Amino acid sequence: MQELLRVENLVKRYAAKKYRAAGEAPGALEGISFSSQPGATLALVGESGSGKSTLALCIACLERPTSGSIWFDGCDVTALDETQLRAVRPKIQLVFQDPASSLNPRLTALEIVAEPLLIQRRFDKREQFEKARALLDRVGIPLEKAGQKPDEFSGGQRQRLALARALALEPRLLILDESLSALDCSVQAQIANLLLELQSSLGLTYLLITHDFAMAAHLADEIAVMDQGRIVEMAAAEKVLRAPEREVTRRLIAATPEFRVAALTPKVV
Amino acid sequence: MRYFLRRLAQVVFLLIGVSILTFLFSTLAPGNYFDEMKLNPQISPETVASLRAQYQLDRPILVRYAGWVNSIAHGEMGFSFAYNSPVAPLLRVRARNTLLLTVTATLIAWALALALGIWSATSLGRLPDRAISWATSALLVIPDLVLALGLLILAVRSGWFPTGGLVSVGFESLSPLNKLRDVAMHMTLPVVALVLSALPILVRHVRAAVSEVLDAPFLRAAAGHGIPRRRLLYRYALRAAANPLISLFGFSVGALLSGSLLVEVVTSWPGLGPLLVEAILARDLYVVIGGVLLSTVFLVGGNFLADMMLYWADPRIRTEPGGR
């Protein structure tokens, strides 16, 4: 099967001294290489500053890398200009961490989901709203809420809304940048289930960026561990969990509290 | 330090630019000082022409500008036709008077605005807040000119305050304390007019800035640590509200300056205002340019001061590498 995404020697360095605080500087990338199969989930796990979000932005074509190439569906997106990129963008969509700030507070749920269709000028107005309604239904938002604004939704519902919007342009790759981190435990589980269901029915490929090893362990086929702008370990999820090779990985696994409580509670299937 | 020097350089460039522009506009405006004289049958055209040549009014603009810059270097700032003297000494006296007025008005206006604004913000929605809002709205609606004239009428009718000038007749013979009192009495009217015209906007902004800070999480967290109310207000809230307010201070300096020009004319206060008005009407070129430039210096100086205060007050600006 041909790989959907291949990153080769990606380097991204930001102009020096642009950022002040210790925790604020976006992590640089120092030669990232990996590939991702269609229909699979690759989890990028690392702490803040490891470069995960920078990588997400580069793959989503929102940042230009300093050097290296990103091959998406057989095409080098780093070599494309803005007009050519416009054709590629719908295929790669991003879902952010904070559902509150990534949704336009002045639009209704229906308008938010229909907006990408509007911008890309696909279909006429009526069809746009029909498709938007279908998407809302797909992600589990009751239709009576379609006319409400984001502030009337709970955190989990907002994230569903963000997902619906991301699906509007029928993407092939969905980049989930800490999309579950801001949610409550039970809601994380609901969204995780939704993601699995969407993946199997729509054949989506996921790039899951997170610092939560537990969720990565649950959702991913492959796990890549990032540290200081490099991928230090990448393998099938089972292997990384059972036999981590690098110290960074072991530290992350040890720091994941969910693994300890699971040991306490017997699973009721 | 780098920040300071950079701002200073920007100020210098600004002044040069303003001087060029004013020079350009003034000379491009039709007419000159001697046009009036042409209408006088007793003065021959030759006299007018020779006077014009004497004052270099028939030379090209660039030459005149160079000449003017040269005279600045000599401390003269050009020559006034009307007063028949170098411009600089004229400006000095008037500028001092304007500064006296503006600085006093700024201090009083801000002191009042802070007090009223904080009171408003801490009693949001309740009677004090609503009363202050109502009063400031009323003041905002009244044009500066009407305000000044109204106060003038009040002064004339009641006789409580002198209605013009800087000092009374016989000023020289007063004791130092009485001299002070005399100036203060004369100053009251224009200062009150200026303060009242500036107050509404200042109060509203202080109220907005303070009430926004009062809602901030760090204030709630500090209250959670048991920091007493007064300290919360002055040490915490005001310091955090300082940023927008200091920027407003820079802006208010400009507003008060332009307001002062008007008020000075109405209340016959011998400042830059009346001088400028006369000079513009009489086409006294170099006085106009000098006056405008000086006003700009005050304005820019005020903003520069505000920038420095901001730099001191907001550590986020200070610690950003390379400054802003």
Next chain:
Amino acid sequence: MVHGMTPLLKVQDLHVAYKLRTGETFPALAGLSFELEPGEILGVLGESGSGKSTLAASLLRLLPPNGIITRGVILFEGQNILEASPRELEKMRGSRMALIFQEPSMALHPAMRVGDQVAEVLRAHESMDRAARRVRTRQVLAALFPSETERIADSYPHQLSGGQRQRILIAQAIVCGPALFVADEPTASLDPTTQQEILLLLRTLRQQFKLSMILITHNPALLADLADRVLVLYAGWAAEIGLTASVLGSPKHPYTRALLRCIPSDYGDNQAGRKSMLPVIPGDSPNLSVLAKGCPFEPRCTERMEVCKNCDPAAVQLSEKHSVSCFKFVGG
């Protein structure tokens, strides 16, 4: 923990409501009761809408203007907080009971050095002179930042990382040596390793200073190693309360059981269940403004019975330290 002593904190039948601009009130806490022994760590497990932040704010009466405590008693060190004067409350806050809110990035004054912010708390409660305050502040900061103490003390909040800011908040909370420390989501928005450090820090603080703590979080995993007892909060009610090992190891209340099932497990030894659907709690977090009578979890409960819809469940004592508010356990 010493049994038989008067509890440090005793909350009885606490009812808190918020008044909306439309004039209606909606309940945030509906009859909460629990006790805290000196030196004990109580974990409050609550998701959004459970009333956990309301609980934290109520303990020090720091509710927003539209929050009202309608009923109940809060006894702290023998004193009824609900009857204390504002002056007494101010004295208590920060010196006897310390509170850390969520969002460390916003809880610090942006234009004050963090060392000074810690010193301010001292200034509010202790009558020391400036030099003495400085010494004490440095002591506390040195304990929390063994290296680079001076540099951190002179920094501004925006120059510190998330974990460092959280430590400063903790410094502010302990500098006056309080008896009780309440932390609302102390590790939210932190990296896993930083999270671990902070939790370890809290444990050390408890040991060193015999500090009692109330840790509020939505993640049961964080309480597993740290809390002595866990209180599970749902829609303003205490669903279950007991020793950590019992509540997390063999949970009784349907909500607790359902919540713990949501957590993805280790998968180190058993790969089955990976990438499969997690057993979730159907529905959304409770909307308190529309709740009528009956058990608040009833609409989402897979084990509901007829009685759950009509009657409010009362707490049933299962063992000396474990109680559940559920009709399944009534009558043995």
